[in-house]
Amino acid sequence: MLADAQRDSGVDEPTRPDRWAWRARLRERRHTRITLRVCVGVLGTLLIVAGAITGPLPGPGGIPLVLLGLAVWASEFRWAHRLMARFKQVVRYFARWPRRRKVLAVGVGVLIGWSALYGGLWLNGIPAWLPEWVREPLDRLPAITPEGHLR
Incomplete structure (x- = not known):
């Protein structure tokens, strides 16, 4: 009630x-x-x-x-x-899920995540607010520039 x-x-x-x-x-x-x-x-x-x-x-x-x-x-x-x-x-x-499928799913997820991060850096460039010790290795990645490709 x-x-x-x-x-x-x-x-x-x-x-x-x-x-x-x-x-x-x-x-x-x-x-x-x-x-x-x-x-x-x-x-x-x-x-x-x-x-x-x-x-x-x-x-x-x-x-x-x-x-x-x-x-x-x-x-x-x-x-x-x-x-x-x-x-x-x-x-x-x-x-x-079987172990092999779990490993594959995690691998695909990591690959998608890294691809999204790389694509964001490629389009927008390396953020200026990042510390130098982070920006320096990112600057060495192929096709990644501080300015990006959208500017």
């Missing part, structure tokens, strides 16, 4: 039971339920933004932080829970 009323009112409340008693108590009152949803939304957003910022940096940062932010959102928002379930389904699908 309560789930039907929430569905009809457009409230995006998860209908699955809580695993934690503290969260069930917070959801009992409207005021604390809204506060919990706002806090979960802000924390998930901060994790996803941190993942986007740390993505290009070396080390684990980008994808794990984005997935953690999505998991935080999934604890409170049904749309994020469905998205996370879809992501898990895709991971299980790829996990069933």
Whole structure:
């Protein structure tokens, strides 16, 4: 009955039971339920933004932080829970692939990524904001100039 009323009112409340008693108590009152949803939304957003910022940096940062932010959102928002379930389904699908196909897929992905990077450098040139120790090896690549081919 309560789930039907929430569905009809457009409230995006998860209908699955809580695993934690503290969260069930917070959801009992409207005021604390809204506060919990706002806090979960802000924390998930901060994790996803941190993942986007740390993505290009070396080390684990980008994808794990984005997935953690999505998991935080999934604890409170049904749309994020469905998205996370879809992501898990895709991971299980790829996990069933034979090793040779996985290696080929990773190789093709790396080849596409490097081709996109090289094409961007060829078209736009080497960015002036890069440090000298990065620009110097890029300047030695064939057909890559600081000016690029679009100017």
